[in-house]
Amino acid sequence: xxxxxxxxxxxxxxxxxxxxxxxxxxxxxxxxxxxxxxxxxxxxxxxxxxxxxxxxxxxxxxxxxxxxxxxxxxxxxxxxxxxxxxxxxxxxxxxxxxxxxxxxxxxxxxxxxxx
Amino acid sequence: xxxxxxxxxxxxxxxxxxxxxxxxxxxxxxxxxxxxxxxxxxxxxxxxxxxxxxxxxxxxxxxxxxxxxxxxxxxxxxxxxxxxxxxxxxxxxxxxxxxxxxxxxxxxxxxxxx
Numbered sequence: 449x450x451x452x453x454x455x456x457x458x459x460x461x462x463x464x465x466x467x468x469x470x471x472x473x474x475x476x477x478x479x480x481x482x483x484x485x486x487x488x489x490x491x492x493x494x495x496x497x498x499x500x501x502x503x504x505x506x507x508x509x510x511x512x513x514x515x516x517x518x519x520x521x522x523x524x525x526x527x528x529x530x531x532x533x534x535x536x537x538x539x540x541x542x543x544x545x546x547x548x549x550x551x552x553x554x555x556x557x558x559x560x561x562x563x
Numbered sequence: 564x565x566x567x568x569x570x571x572x573x574x575x576x577x578x579x580x581x582x583x584x585x586x587x588x589x590x591x592x593x594x595x596x597x598x599x600x601x602x603x604x605x606x607x608x609x610x611x612x613x614x615x616x617x618x619x620x621x622x623x624x625x626x627x628x629x630x631x632x633x634x635x636x637x638x639x640x641x642x643x644x645x646x647x648x649x650x651x652x653x654x655x656x657x658x659x660x661x662x663x664x665x666x667x668x669x670x671x672x673x674x675x676x677x
Contacts, residue, residue: 491653491668537606548618550596553606
């Protein structure tokens, strides 16, 4: 079946450092790709998404590009802030025969940004 | 606009009991999905409802069930609880088809089974 693999955490950075969180996927067809963020004690929030190859999703300074040739969707930010400390999940959409879709998530990467 | 509301926020049950969790989607959203989050397995899809019909189901035993009401509110039920059912249960809603519009997640119900 479809799967998502993202880099193991935790990741600890200093404020203003560059962030990359790697994400690769295995899928049949052409799924949409997502990054979700989970802050402590909260549910998941959609950070960005891309629906087709070469699309770039961006939000709040974060970016990720849908790379079909390398089956990757790496998350990047040029300068992280303490407020970016959270758990980041890469996900893909999987459609079943009935047309319903669900999300397949990676294991999550915990990011801690120190002042 | 109110977000996705899940109740209760925390729950403690003992093995063998059953539990019902509730989810109120964002007003106007017709699709409701449920996910289980555990440290070992991560986030796993349970089921999705659209207009009171279950459209998709994940690989969970029949002890896990759900339903959706005409006002789009949803409940999930777990019977004969096992220790391994301890998890954060997340509900998500969307306006129509789940990926034509973004999924909005609630803050979850933390279930502890002792």
